[in-house]
Amino acid sequence: MNPILLDVDTGIDDSVAILYALNALNIRVEGICTGFGNTDVGQATDNTLRLIKLANPDYDIPVAPGAAGPLQRRWSGPVVHVHGNNGIGNAELPASSQQPLQQSAADFIVRKANEQPGEITLVTLGRLTNLALALEKDPSIGTKIKKVVMMGGTVAAPGNVTPVCEANFHGDPEAAARVLKSDLPLTIVGLDVTMKTRLTARHLELLARNAGPDKRELIAYLQTALSYYFNYYTQVNDFIGACPLHDPLALLVAVDPSLVKMQTLKADIECEGRFTAGMVVTDQRTHPSIGRDVQVCLEVDSERAVNKLVAAFL
Numbered sequence: 001m002n003p004i005l006l007d008v009d010t011g012i013d014d015s016v017a018i019l020y021a022l023n024a025l026n027i028r029v030e031g032i033c034t035g036f037g038n039t040d041v042g043q044a045t046d047n048t049l050r051l052i053k054l055a056n057p058d059y060d061i062p063v064a065p066g067a068a069g070p071l072q073r074r075w076s077g078p079v080v081h082v083h084g085n086n087g088i089g090n091a092e093l094p095a096s097s098q099q100p101l102q103q104s105a106a107d108f109i110v111r112k113a114n115e116q117p118g119e120i121t122l123v124t125l126g127r128l129t130n131l132a133l134a135l136e137k138d139p140s141i142g143t144k145i146k147k148v149v150m151m152g153g154t155v156a157a158p159g160n161v162t163p164v165c166e167a168n169f170h171g172d173p174e175a176a177a178r179v180l181k182s183d184l185p186l187t188i189v190g191l192d193v194t195m196k197t198r199l200t201a202r203h204l205e206l207l208a209r210n211a212g213p214d215k216r217e218l219i220a221y222l223q224t225a226l227s228y229y230f231n232y233y234t235q236v237n238d239f240i241g242a243c244p245l246h247d248p249l250a251l252l253v254a255v256d257p258s259l260v261k262m263q264t265l266k267a268d269i270e271c272e273g274r275f276t277a278g279m280v281v282t283d284q285r286t287h288p289s290i291g292r293d294v295q296v297c298l299e300v301d302s303e304r305a306v307n308k309l310v311a312a313f314l
């Protein structure tokens, strides 16, 4: 069993990752931290609580609300054109009676790292603000968290916010830079691999045909939310009836690293520039002099990854 702590900005693809985590037999979700990004932190928290209820009304997974904006910058607001007015493609899910924790996401990360040293894998699917704040409160978590797998950044593939920047790192460059400065063992699951890992309308049809009666509401949710996401990727990336699985892939890799080929590279985060704030800079010179070692995912067995995801919803 893999004890996983999720950090999300729920978000259509975050929601697919959350539902996967709650359905996969080899994952124990220790808690979910929320933050701003795809939507505001309040909406991300509410979406997360509703998704937990959708996965199983008996679940009581702790949800810790976190940062409402970046460390040093003004937040530019929800990306409604990508994730809809409510962050989950305008899908309507029943409200949950579960209350979020009183403890902040940063305090919750610190608590879990200290309660279970060497055990927790933290999978970040949004901005790195909560983790940066946790490191500030207790730098010792750098050696207590087993590993951090981050959906963020890109090394060779084009960016999705600027030509060279990905949304999660660009959304709070200073937070990403602080995380890169820490002792945490880091894996980057960036656009290099997430853009190649695509869910299609065919997968959704397969789920609708074969999923058991207990999964009907979940599949109906996926159809509504993902059709919004498909439309966005059709308009912007010329995908037809498909979307990349950014956040789900990071979670899949956290549990099964054999899905990707990784390389250890020296990396740092650029915090300045109109096009470059939040860019991952790797030093691949013969004698690198900047950055620190990070595991960077550069190739993916996308078919196996998508099949694993789909199988959890059958």
Ligand code: BDR
Binding pocket: 011, 012, 013, 014, 038, 082, 125, 126, 151, 160, 166, 167, 168, 246, 247
């Ligand atoms: C990342 O940005 C968000 O829109 C997605 O949820 C994902 O975490 C992709 O760049």
Ligand code: CA
Binding pocket: 008, 009, 010, 011, 013, 014, 037, 038, 125, 126, 247
């Ligand atoms: Ca996300």
